[in-house]
Amino acid sequence: MSLMSEVGQKAFNLGVPIAVHMDVTYRCNERCVHCYLDHDDHGELTTDEIKGALDQMAEAGVFFLTFSGGEVFLRRDFFELLEYARRLMFNVKIKTNAVMIHEEEARRIRELGVDTIQISVYSHRPEVHDAITKLPHSFERTVKAIRFLREQGLRVTIANVLMTANSSDHLGVQELAAELGVHYTLDPTITPMMDGDTSVLALRIPGEELPEVFQNPALVGNQEEFCAPPKAPSDEDLEGYSCSAGHSFCYISPYGDVFPCVQFPLPTGNIRQQKFLDIWNFSPQMNEVRSIQAKDLTVCSSCSHVSSCTRCPGLAYMEGSMRGPSSADCEKSFYRTGVPTANMLRQGLSKPRTTVPLIQIRPIAVPA
Amino acid sequence: MPENCIYIARSTAIAARALAGEMMVMNSADSTFFTLNEVATAIFQAADGRTPLREIVRDKICEQFDVDPEQAQKDAEQFVAELSSYGILLVSDQPLPAETPR
Numbered sequence: 001m002s003l004m005s006e007v008g009q010k011a012f013n014l015g016v017p018i019a020v021h022m023d024v025t026y027r028c029n030e031r032c033v034h035c036y037l038d039h040d041d042h043g044e045l046t047t048d049e050i051k052g053a054l055d056q057m058a059e060a061g062v063f064f065l066t067f068s069g070g071e072v073f074l075r076r077d078f079f080e081l082l083e084y085a086r087r088l089m090f091n092v093k094i095k096t097n098a099v100m101i102h103e104e105e106a107r108r109i110r111e112l113g114v115d116t117i118q119i120s121v122y123s124h125r126p127e128v129h130d131a132i133t134k135l136p137h138s139f140e141r142t143v144k145a146i147r148f149l150r151e152q153g154l155r156v157t158i159a160n161v162l163m164t165a166n167s168s169d170h171l172g173v174q175e176l177a178a179e180l181g182v183h184y185t186l187d188p189t190i191t192p193m194m195d196g197d198t199s200v201l202a203l204r205i206p207g208e209e210l211p212e213v214f215q216n217p218a219l220v221g222n223q224e225e226f227c228a229p230p231k232a233p234s235d236e237d238l239e240g241y242s243c244s245a246g247h248s249f250c251y252i253s254p255y256g257d258v259f260p261c262v263q264f265p266l267p268t269g270n271i272r273q274q275k276f277l278d279i280w281n282f283s284p285q286m287n288e289v290r291s292i293q294a295k296d297l298t299v300c301s302s303c304s305h306v307s308s309c310t311r312c313p314g315l316a317y318m319e320g321s322m323r324g325p326s327s328a329d330c331e332k333s334f335y336r337t338g339v340p341t342a343n344m345l346r347q348g349l350s351k352p353r354t355t356v357p358l359i360q361i362r363p364i365a366v367p368a
Numbered sequence: 369m370p371e372n373c374i375y376i377a378r379s380t381a382i383a384a385r386a387l388a389g390e391m392m393v394m395n396s397a398d399s400t401f402f403t404l405n406e407v408a409t410a411i412f413q414a415a416d417g418r419t420p421l422r423e424i425v426r427d428k429i430c431e432q433f434d435v436d437p438e439q440a441q442k443d444a445e446q447f448v449a450e451l452s453s454y455g456i457l458l459v460s461d462q463p464l465p466a467e468t469p470r
Contacts, residue, residue, distance in 0.1 A: 004401055007392055014388060063385035063392055091383035091394050113381045113396045155399070 011061070011248040012241075015290070017280050019064035019244070020057055021262050022252045024050065024081065026070040030097050030133040032120075034163050034203050037070065044254040047077045049272065051084050053252065056276040058088040068095035068262075070254070079108060086112045093118060095159075098145035099138055106148035117149055118157045118185075122165075124172030132165055146180050156182040161189075162213070163203040174218060186219055189328070207352055210335040229337050230305045237307035238295040245313060246289035250280065260289045264314025266322070289313065292323060299325045303342035305333040327352060376424075376448055376457050377417030377464035384412070395455055402456070407433055408447055415457055417464030421448060 001009070011018035025044055026037045045053070057065070065085055072078050072094060085092055093116045094109070101109075109117065121142060122132040129139035149156050158177045160170055170186055177184035205213075213219055220226040241247060245261035252258055256271040258279045268286045269279030280286060292313065295301050298321065300311055310333075315326035325343040331352040333341055344352055378384070384393045391409040393402045404412055407429060414424040421444060429440045451457040458464055 003403065007387065007401075007403060011387060016387060018385075018387070058385070061385060061387060063383065063387070086380075086383075089382070089384045091396070113383070115383065115394070115396045115399070153397075 008244070008248065012244060015247065015281075016061040017057070017248060017250055018061060019066075019249045020062045020252060021066040021068060021249070022050075022053075023068050023070060023254050023262075024072055024078065025075050025254050027074045028069065028071045028097075029074060029099060030071070030135045030138060032122075032133050033165065034132070034161065034200050036200065039070065042255060044075075045256050045272075047080060049256065050081055053256070053271050053276060054081075054085055054088055054090070056271070058090065060277045060280060063091055064093070065090040066093045066095060071100070072096055073100040073105070079112075082109075082112055082114070086114075091115050095120075097133070097138065097142060098149075099135065099141040101145035101148060103148050103151075106145070106152045106154070109149065110152035110154055114154065116155045116157060118159050119146060121158045121160060121173055121176070123169040124176040125169065128166055128169060132163075143176075143180070146182060150181055156180070158182055158184050160184065160186045162186055162205055164205055165203065167205045167209060170213075170219070186213070207331045207335050210332065214332075214336045227336050227338075229339050230308045230333075232304070233294070233307040238293065238301065240294050240307075241290070241292065242294070242311055242313045246286050250286075258283075260286060261314050263312060264289075264317055264322075266314075266317055289322065296323060297325075298323050299343050299346060304339060305330075305337070305341055309333045309341075373461045374421040374445070374448070375417055375419070375460050375463050376411075376415040376421055376452075377460075378412065378415050379455055379458055382456055393456055397455060400454055402451075402454070407435075407443075411444055411447060412451075412457075417458075421445070 008018065025041070026039055027041055028035070028037070028039050067082070067085070073096060075081070082092065092114050094114055095118045098117070098119045119142060121129065123129045123139075126139035129142075130136055146156055146158075158173060160173045162170060174184050214227055215223050217223045245264050250258055250260055251262040251264070252271065258268050258271060258276070260266055260268065266285050266289065268283040271279070294306055297306070300306050300309070303309070309329055311329045312326045313322050315328055316322055316324045319325070319327060325341070327343065330341040330343045333339075334344065334352050340350075341352070379395070381397045382393055382395050384391055386409065389406055389409065391404040391412050393404060393412070394400070410428045410432065411424055414428050422441065425441050425444045426437065429435060429444065430437050448457055448459060452459045
């Protein structure tokens, strides 16, 4: 186990929120076809409110801080927030589309000691990327920004969200990442919009196309190991937990709402009304999330995939129960290994049927 | 450099946080990641650029950890040299500026 994994496990065992994802705005200068956010401003946290939250998070033991959005650079105070966060010695990662990053911004990001900048790139073909972002010349601007950041010696990761419109472009984006000298990560997850509109789910690549992704060593590493049939779960597996959501990780929205994860829209409190650490320690919802072990899962505890499935409790919650299955992960487990899941077998299905999620993150504390 | 004139400050490129009494430190320049034990954490936390290392060892280490002063000073210098080689600590014979990023 690496030192980093050891530290992560220690934080998990102690219940320390070692990592927080904070969206500082939902506003954006792109209008990506698959985006689930409502881009209107419903009362974002002010500069002072975010600084106050950062003070509390530092005191609570948060080390890894991700600033995301929306587009973070649309906040005029973003560099002020970044400087404040670094003064508090957070390890900072920024998620951005980068179209507002020029030489001066890249230099400032380097001076502030940001760890990583993750940038969305949808295709190596400008016309495909721009058609997804709906912002003309966004590909050109994003790639230019990546070069500025690399000139500063900064670590950049290209995040490639895979959907029907760009499903054949991931190899091209990987080549582009190699040419730019940056890391590459692929994400085939498309989630419904915040207002419950599920039309964007039509953009998901069909499950039948997933094996092509899962059998690509460039994306999954050791393909044989990755696609191996599931092993029988041990007692230790059944005593285990799904992921770090609510254990050592949480999400804060631009309105101050705290959730177990960015993909787990269970409201647990608002930092405008309560201290961050009080929400973390005493929220009944947070405590319920962290109480659930694999053996408590209604369907998955009897599934052969239980020890190796990427089951997301947030997606399961969106389907109706945080103890239930997440159909999107059932689909991945099935197409990764060819072995049916317990969720499929109980429904008599020969191939997975992705249930439409019903609940999404909404602002729960809009100031008057 | 005389021992009593060593000043140490944390680099602006690092991230750091205490976890159960031990300090996690990461250098954003190259992603090197360390955890420091309690004694090293006490030295790291006292590295304000203004307090001489000998004073840090006397006030923060010998007093709290009941160790021999000479051995503690020797160990502290070795620790400081090591972290300095990784760009985590800055070392000087003059007081250093505060450790906040620009």
